[in-house]
Amino acid sequence: MYRETEVIQTIPGTDEMVLNIGPQHPATHGVLHLVITLNGEIIKKVEPHLGYIHRSIEKMCESLSYRQFIYSTSRMDYLSSHINNHACALCVEQGLEVEIPRRAQYIRVIMDELTRIASHCLWWGAMAMDVGALTPFFLAFREREMINDIMEETCGARLTMNYMVPGGVMFDLHPNFVGRVKHFIAHFKSKIDEYDELVTGNIIFQNRLKNIGVLRPEDAISYGCSGPTARASGVSCDLRKHMPYEIYPELQFEEVLDNGGDSFARYLVRLTELRQSMHILEQLIDDIPEGDFQAKTKAVLKLPKGEYYQPIETARGEFGVYIVSDGSTTPYRIKFRSPGFSNLSVLDHISRGQKIGDLVAIMGSLDLVIPDIDR
Amino acid sequence: MGLRNYLSDVASGVKSLLTGMKVTGRLFLRHHKEKITQQYPDNKDTMVYPERFRGEVVMPHDDNNEHACTGCTACELACPNGTIKIITKFDVTPEGKRKKAIDTFIYHLQLCTMCNLCIEACPTDAIKMAQTFEHSVFDRSQLIKKLNQEGSKIREGVE
Numbered sequence: 153m154y155r156e157t158e159v160i161q162t163i164p165g166t167d168e169m170v171l172n173i174g175p176q177h178p179a180t181h182g183v184l185h186l187v188i189t190l191n192g193e194i195i196k197k198v199e200p201h202l203g204y205i206h207r208s209i210e211k212m213c214e215s216l217s218y219r220q221f222i223y224s225t226s227r228m229d230y231l232s233s234h235i236n237n238h239a240c241a242l243c244v245e246q247g248l249e250v251e252i253p254r255r256a257q258y259i260r261v262i263m264d265e266l267t268r269i270a271s272h273c274l275w276w277g278a279m280a281m282d283v284g285a286l287t288p289f290f291l292a293f294r295e296r297e298m299i300n301d302i303m304e305e306t307c308g309a310r311l312t313m314n315y316m317v318p319g320g321v322m323f324d325l326h327p328n329f330v331g332r333v334k335h336f337i338a339h340f341k342s343k344i345d346e347y348d349e350l351v352t353g354n355i356i357f358q359n360r361l362k363n364i365g366v367l368r369p370e371d372a373i374s375y376g377c378s379g380p381t382a383r384a385s386g387v388s389c390d391l392r393k394h395m396p397y398e399i400y401p402e403l404q405f406e407e408v409l410d411n412g413g414d415s416f417a418r419y420l421v422r423l424t425e426l427r428q429s430m431h432i433l434e435q436l437i438d439d440i441p442e443g444d445f446q447a448k449t450k451a452v453l454k455l456p457k458g459e460y461y462q463p464i465e466t467a468r469g470e471f472g473v474y475i476v477s478d479g480s481t482t483p484y485r486i487k488f489r490s491p492g493f494s495n496l497s498v499l500d501h502i503s504r505g506q507k508i509g510d511l512v513a514i515m516g517s518l519d520l521v522i523p524d525i526d527r
Numbered sequence: 528m529g530l531r532n533y534l535s536d537v538a539s540g541v542k543s544l545l546t547g548m549k550v551t552g553r554l555f556l557r558h559h560k561e562k563i564t565q566q567y568p569d570n571k572d573t574m575v576y577p578e579r580f581r582g583e584v585v586m587p588h589d590d591n592n593e594h595a596c597t598g599c600t601a602c603e604l605a606c607p608n609g610t611i612k613i614i615t616k617f618d619v620t621p622e623g624k625r626k627k628a629i630d631t632f633i634y635h636l637q638l639c640t641m642c643n644l645c646i647e648a649c650p651t652d653a654i655k656m657a658q659t660f661e662h663s664v665f666d667r668s669q670l671i672k673k674l675n676q677e678g679s680k681i682r683e684g685v686e
Contacts, residue, residue, distance in 0.1 A: 220607035223642040308579040355540035
């Protein structure tokens with residue numbers, strides 16, 4: 153069909169040609185390689201080629217103990233590393249059957265929601281940059297920097313925190329934490345309105361996204377889409393509501409749904425999720441209970457023989473950890489179900505018949521993180 | 528009718544663009560005074576690092592050149608990457624007993640992912656995370672570090 157040494161090749165006997173985008177292309181946000189068949193400007197087929205950032209994390213985890221393997225999941229979806237670590241910790245705890253202290257549960261949920269805000273902030277900036285607006289990128293990073301500073305102070309790292317451990321969290325909260333998060337909430341509330349005012353109503357931005365990449369609900373289900381991508385098609389799939397973990401059942405928040413299914417609906421869902429995450433933070437930050445931040449666990453963890461699965465709602469969708477244990481100190485098999493992989497697989501379906509310029513907007517609205525897709 | 532629709536579309540489009548421009552103008556005129564960009568490395572002397580920031584593993588020594596490491600290799604076992612290698616020796620105490628002590632505490636900075644598991648595992652708090660982060664060197668062999676100082680001993684009373 154095509155040779156990678158040639159960027160553009162025409163297919164003999166037809167008007168179609170094959171175009172390679174990536175793996176080193178700024179619009180793909182990472183090492184994603186798309187082989188696109190075009191007829192003029194119209195996309196006939198999109199074929200993602202993976203493998204450029206495969207680090208065999210699943211296989212690596214099989215040689216690590218149940219405490220050690222958690223750090224490597226921060227390197228998958230690096231924008232929601234807290235949530236990935238959280239899923240692993242929950243899955244191990246499911247096998248250990250330990251009771252998590254209430255303070256640890258509060259801290260975990262606060263960290264999850266802060267990560268979700270940081271991730272959606274970065275997405276908002278990158279999405280606007282994909283369709284040609286550069287300023288939002290700087291505005292989004294300004295607010296994301298505040299969260300990074302909060303994380304750095306409490307967890308010791310800005311991106312790959314490794315803060316969630318089986319039984320709770322690694323350290324207690326930093327004394328400044330509550331004050332800084334409150335300051336962030338007050339600051340960020342006005343900033344979301346600014347985001348809305350600057351980009352959402354813009355006629356150029358809307359024309360680039362409306363009726364572009366329409367994903368019907370039945371397709372979202374059959375392709376296994378999850379997270380904001382599926383919720384923008386009207387599929388109710390928020391695991392915080394449907395399979396609640398930690399203290400989510402006690403919290404007041406709404407599952408954000410939209411029936412549009414196009415790129416603009418996905419944009420609106422994520423922007424509204426920012427507000428919902430702020431709402432969750434406001435409920436939690438004032439009354440974090442006193443107590444232990446970590447349950448007592450044995451020095452060497454051993455899961456009973458059996459299979460364990462724990463899904464969790466990351467910023468991009470359902471992240472699942474599946475552990476098969478043979479009763480030893482290391483897992484027999486680990487499988488990660490990453491949201492990005494299923495969300496990428498729908499790209500071919502929704503971009504057929506669209507213009508090539510719209511492909512970047514569709515990819516931006518799917519919020520792809522390549523190391524998560526290609527572990 | 529078509530013309531009227533067209534004109535109203537143009538008017539609403541222009542209005543939406545002006546709304547966005549209003550934010551730009553507001554930021555231009557009333558930009559907050561606090562500067563976010565840090566002039567690194569010019570501000571090196573005044574930079575504040577959070578005390579929990581994980582830069583590299585160090586072994587603190589006190590004034591008598593004594594550390595708290597017993598050579599139990601808990602950190603070596605906790606490390607996911609084989610970053611730490613401890614070579615132990617046997618000291619002879621004045622009473623004539625043989626006592627285990629560390630000969631060399633080797634730390635491979637190039638393998639370390641700063642996951643903090645070794646610090647958590649240490650029973651005597653002999654190692655901790657330093658806030659340094661400028662680790663670039665000209666040769667990778669310089670990244671293999673010996674954490675215990677020359678001639679150092681284990682502190683009295685640490686078991």
